Amino acid sequence: MSQKTIVFTGGGTAGHVVVNLAIMPEFIREGFDVHYIGSYEGIERDLVDGMEGVTYHGIATGKLRRYMSVENMKDPFRVLKGLGQARRLLKQLKPRVVFSKGGFVSTPVVMASRLTGVPSIIHESDYTPGLANKIASKFARHILTTFPETNQHLPEKKVVNVGAIVREELFAGDSEQALAMTGLSRDKPTVLVMGGSAGAASINQAVRQALPDLLKQYHVIHLCGKEKRDDTINQPGYVQYEYVTDELKDLLALADVVVSRAGANAIFEFLALKKPMLLIPLSKQASRGDQLLNAESFNKRGYADVLEDEEVDATSLTDAVNRLYENRETYQEYMASYQPQKTKDDVIDMIKQTML
Numbered sequence: 001m002s003q004k005t006i007v008f009t010g011g012g013t014a015g016h017v018v019v020n021l022a023i024m025p026e027f028i029r030e031g032f033d034v035h036y037i038g039s040y041e042g043i044e045r046d047l048v049d050g051m052e053g054v055t056y057h058g059i060a061t062g063k064l065r066r067y068m069s070v071e072n073m074k075d076p077f078r079v080l081k082g083l084g085q086a087r088r089l090l091k092q093l094k095p096r097v098v099f100s101k102g103g104f105v106s107t108p109v110v111m112a113s114r115l116t117g118v119p120s121i122i123h124e125s126d127y128t129p130g131l132a133n134k135i136a137s138k139f140a141r142h143i144l145t146t147f148p149e150t151n152q153h154l155p156e157k158k159v160v161n162v163g164a165i166v167r168e169e170l171f172a173g174d175s176e177q178a179l180a181m182t183g184l185s186r187d188k189p190t191v192l193v194m195g196g197s198a199g200a201a202s203i204n205q206a207v208r209q210a211l212p213d214l215l216k217q218y219h220v221i222h223l224c225g226k227e228k229r230d231d232t233i234n235q236p237g238y239v240q241y242e243y244v245t246d247e248l249k250d251l252l253a254l255a256d257v258v259v260s261r262a263g264a265n266a267i268f269e270f271l272a273l274k275k276p277m278l279l280i281p282l283s284k285q286a287s288r289g290d291q292l293l294n295a296e297s298f299n300k301r302g303y304a305d306v307l308e309d310e311e312v313d314a315t316s317l318t319d320a321v322n323r324l325y326e327n328r329e330t331y332q333e334y335m336a337s338y339q340p341q342k343t344k345d346d347v348i349d350m351i352k353q354t355m356l
């Protein structure tokens with residue numbers, strides 16, 4: 001066993017990578033040999049491959065689709081192939097622990113960790129666990145959760161609520177940098193729109209239709225998702241980006257309020273930064289309904305207003321943004337009471353204590 005080797009895994013969406021991005025730098029700083037097992041070409045590869053101090057390993061992955069596809073038939077073989085690859089990698093790397101953030105690429109890695117005798121910790125950020133983590137929970141040593149309510153769905157002896165683990169750099173945003181980047185000014189409040197890491201067609205459409213009204217009162221920064229820019233729109237006060245990385249902290253520093261999908265990591269980031277938020281969760285038809293529960297929990301605690309995806313149009317969106325902006329201080333008061341159960345340092349200690 002190597003003295004200081006740690007393996008991270010997770011992917012498929014940015015939400016299954018960001019917690020790793022928050023934790024990995026600490027281990028790199030401490031001189032650990034940090035490895036990441038992800039898919040050959042998922043978003044985790046874009047976000048992690050090439051990061052200084054991290055070695056990326058791609059493996060085959062299968063996905064559980066909610067629609068019929070010939071790809072479904074190939075998936076069991078891909079998962080088995082991925083399991084074999086993960087097992088070989090763990091045997092070769094001999095890590096002291098595996099930390100998994102979830103998503104379909106991560107399940108075979110956690111299974112392989114059990115097969116090779118390496119302890120693993122998994123992290124679930126949604127209100128209810130996804131299928132990948134439900135399976136992985138049987139093989140993991142510990143399970144960390146973001147929402148306290150999630151614990152009831154997972155094996156009691158293994159599960160610990162830690163709360164939000166947010167990337168440190170998000171707290172170091174500079175609104176001046178955002179003004180320079182966007183070309184906007186401070187003469188109106190700023191609304192940041194984020195449709196999840198992949199963008200959201202219904203939100204994109206409603207925001208663009210609402211622009212004549214919204215731009216009378218606000219500036220709008222729109223994170224619209226890869227290949228979802230609409231370059232035919234050229235209105236002062238409106239800026240679009242497909243996906244931002246380092247710049248997000250600055251855009252958030254400038255934003256007065258946020259309109260967003262209800263992906264768990266994004267909403268806990270807004271909570272940590274005390275950004276009043278209007279959440280438009282992905283519907284039950286398009287998902288397993290986790291975002292509806294995430295959003296409902298935030299709404300009950302006074303952190304967020306919620307608009308159902310089916311109700312979103314230019315008028316409902318403009319009205320909801322106006323209400324959110326008017327009541328921003330009330331939301332901020334509720335958000336001020338949020339304290340995660342554990343700090344990032346506590347979580348790092350837990351990982352170290354789990355090491356072989």
Ligand SMILES: CC(=O)N[C@H]1[C@@H](OP(=O)(O)OP(=O)(O)OC[C@H]2O[C@@H](n3ccc(=O)[nH]c3=O)[C@H](O)[C@@H]2O)O[C@H](CO)[C@@H](O)[C@@H]1O
Binds near residue numbers: 196
């Ligand atoms: C369609 C889908 O399956 N969505 C799921 C996915 O969402 P998704 O990948 O959108 O997950 P999250 O909202 O949890 O995380 C998105 C992350 O991407 C970051 N970000 C986003 C846009 C951008 O331009 N730059 C950027 O850095 C956000 O700051 C956040 O950290 O994982 C979440 C966490 O399991 C789930 O709750 C969502 O239901």
